[in-house]
Every structure is written in structure tokens, then in C-alpha cells.
Amino acid sequence: MELREHKSSFFVYFILRLFVIATMILQLFRGNYENVFLCILTLVLLVIPSLIQVKIKIELPTALEIIMLLFIFSAEILGEINAFYIRIPAWDTVLHTLNGFLMAAIGFSLVDILNRHERFSFELSPAFMAIVAFCFSMTIGVLWEFFECGMDTFFHLDMQKDTILHSITSVMLDPNGGNVPVTIKGIQDAAVNGQSLGLGGYLDIGLYDTMKDLFVNFIGAAVFSVVGFFYVKSRGKGSFARRFIPRLKNKDKDFLSIAAENSDDAEHEGARVEKETENGE
Template identity: 70%
Template sequence: MKRWRDSSFRAQVKSSPMVARLYQILRLLVIWVMIAQFFNGNFENVFLCILTLILFLVPSFIERKIQIDLPDTLEVIILLFIFAAEILGEIRAYYISIPYWDTMLHTLNGFLCAAIGFSLLDILNRHERLSFSLSPLYLAIMAFCFSMTIGVLWEFFECTMDVFFHLDMQKDTVVNTISSVMLDPNGGNVPTAIHNITDVIVVTADGSEIPLGLGGYLDIGILDTMKDLFVNFIGAVVFSFIGYFYVKSRGKGRFARRFIPQVLPETPSSEPKK
């Protein structure tokens, strides 16, 4: 477990060489991609690279400011998650070219957010100045709720970007059957289905028709959002289950300990008292 207070890179290498070297490798890769994107004129991707470099600093910043120790396993996964989401997913278009890339990241996000939410409550639960004690089941439920809340807020963000900035963060899905009460020929509240849809024709304001040629109807992000929330749910349930038995065994679980931050002990001040 790391016990360093010095924020220098050399100190981090001594205390956690694997994390420090991984950070250095990922940072060099991001800088290389940023230079390439700059010369290609993709300035939006340059901004994503800068954002990625900033996000890489968040784990060590949290450790120094809140005086907690992030386990090496958790820190490695966070760094790889950021790189996979921003550089590989967005810039290298893995969200499009590799099936289930987005699903994998959302599942992992649910797992990590549950771990973070669990650790926040567990740290408070172990604090000597607090007079209440939370049961393992309550901690597990709150960790699950925290993870799902983060997942919902992220979907809100994706929807906002799509509506106001015309992005496609909520990836569209091609379906061959739709059902809606708006298709009821009698104008009632009866869902009416259309099956075996093979194409959709868009009619513009000037009357021109544009066949989409997608092989079906274009669902605008609803199924993708529900899928993201469902896999987030799976990740949250998995860690909440693990966290429950971790607290039940009084912190003896080795696997859960790799993902739960710990409060660092107070170090005596070197300054003489006045």
C-alpha cells in the first residue's frame, strides 16, 4: 500500500512503479496522437487529447487532496479506462469498428462507480468521530444506487450533447420493427406495429426524397441508452455483491480490497509547535 506524500514522479515510481510507468507510457501515447491530430487538422481530437491528459492527473490529485490511498489495481483500471474511452473509443473510432466496445466500458463504469460509492461510505463508516454504523447490506445498496445515479447522469449528458450540439453520443440502432400509438389509423391509444422494415425515405423541406439505405428503421439512441444503463446495472450489482461480503468479513477480502480506497494514516507534522 502506498504511503507517499511527495507528489514528484520519482516518489511515485518508488512507491508504485507499475502505476507510474503505465501513466508515463499512456501519456506519451496520448501526446503522440495529439501531435498527429494537430498536423491532420483535427483540432477537436486535439482537445480530446488535452482532456485525456488532464483526466490522467485526477487519481493522484485525489490521493493528495483527500489523503486516501487508491489501490494499484483500481488506479491502473481508471487510467486504462480513460485511454480506452477517449483515445481508442473516440479518436480511433473503436466504438464503431469494434463490437461491444461501448458496452464493455459502460459495464466497467458501473463496476468502478459502485467501488467508489462503496468506498466513500465505508470510509465514513470507519471514521472514529462518527457515531453511526452502517450495515454491510446498506453499504452495498448505497454503492449500487451511487453507481446507477452516475450512469443516469452520464446518459443525461449524452442526450444534451446530441440535442443541442447535434452529436451522436447516444449511438443509433437499426431496427426492423417499430410499434407506436402514433401509427394507430383510428387516432386512438392502440400500439400499431410495422414489421420487416428494410429502408426509410427522408423527405426534406424542398420535397426531395433521400433513401437512407440502412436496411431498417433508425432508432435514435433509445435502445443504446437502455443497453448502457442495463450493463451499468450489471457492473454495479457485481461490485455491490462483492462489497457486501467484504464488509461482512471485516475487510478480509483480498479481491475487493484491490478496488476500495483506504484512508491514509495521519503523519506527524515536522514543524515545531508554537
């Protein structure tokens, strides 16, 4: 019943799953066991949207679910294993912008879901809901950058990609030891321990990448927060925002509970018929 309800998203999931399995087999033959682990992780992540709908009983709009599946595939298989982060400079920027957009949508849904919960009940104006969604998205973005920094610090994965700079400014270059920033322009090369890096400039260690990621996350979060604001203000009449905001499942769409109830009814009916048969005998 879930498959019939979400034919498009299941088709995308099925195709992406085949690609991931094919990639995993190829990486296994090549002996790239770290990439094999990434493929296994991707397969697990691809199942999460379905688990959310079936187990937690939260309905994910088809558009949102498909974007989530493509996002996972693009980040892990295309970005990491096929090195799209290096081959396509804007790849990371696009994904972080999309992440800010999606997390703002989820932030909107959290307010709505909590408001419908039996133990929680509160109402926020459209402006406050937009602020909550924006802050939620930015918090997720910051936590991800913490994760990247931790991976780089302890496991040397270089998740925070470096940037080649041709000028730097620092108060540490002040010859008088004061707090006066000194700028070096036109940097064409940098050397470490007397050996040239051969990069054509000075190597920044992740700072610019982190700030760029947070900035584009900010843009994505701000865009959807504005869209969500007008969606809530119009009492949910906007069709665009509705495609990205999760909501609680309606009882007639909670197929797992319906199946369980039908199974219980069948068992009770079977027990009743068996008891009547025994009494007739």
C-alpha cells in the same frame, strides 16, 4: 515517495501519457483540433487519480488506479479519436459495464470514508452498504446519460449512438387514433423527405443505446455490490474487493504531510542553530 509506493500505476500512467502526446501531435498536424482538445482533456484526466491521493489523501489501490487510467485512455483516445466505438460494437458496452463496477466500488468507499470522518459517524449493515453502492453507481450512470443527451441536443455530437431496427411498434400508428399499439415488421429501408437513408432498416435515435448502457451499468454495479457485501460481512478479509475500494491514507503513507513536517523541522532546526550562533558571537 508516492512513485515508489505506486510503481506499477506510474509506469502505466507514463506509457499512456506518451501515447496521448504522440496522438495529440499527430492530430495537430492533421488539423483535427477537436481531437487535440480531447487529447488535452485526457492528459488532465490522467492526472486526477494522483491528485486524489496526494491532495485529498485517499489511497487508491493499484489495481483500481490502473483500471481508471486504462478506462480514460480507452474511452477518449481509442473510443473517440480512433473510432473504436464504431469499429468494435462491444467497446461501448464493455466500458459502461466496467464503469458500473468501478462506481459501485467508489460507492462502498464513500460510506467507509464518511464514517471515519470527524464530523460524520454512522454505521450501515453490509446489505445497506451494498444498496448504497449500487444506487451510487446507477446514479452516476444516469447522470452520464443525461450528459450524452445534452451534448447531442445542443452540440449534435451523436454521443448516443443510433440503432438500426427492422420492426417498430407505436400507438401513433393506430389508424383510429386510439391507444392500440401497431407493429410494422420486416422494415428494409426508411426514407426522410423522400430520400432513402440507405441503412437497411429504420433508424432509432439513441433510445436503445441509452437503455443498453444503463442495463450493463446495472450488471456491473450489481456484481460489485454482491462482492462488496461479502467483503464487508467478512470484516474486510476479501482480497479481491480490497483491490478496488479506495480508503483514507494512513498517516505513515501521507507522504505530502510527512515531507511538510520534515521541512518545518528542518527550518526550526536551522533557526535554532542560527540563533545559537548569534548568541555565541
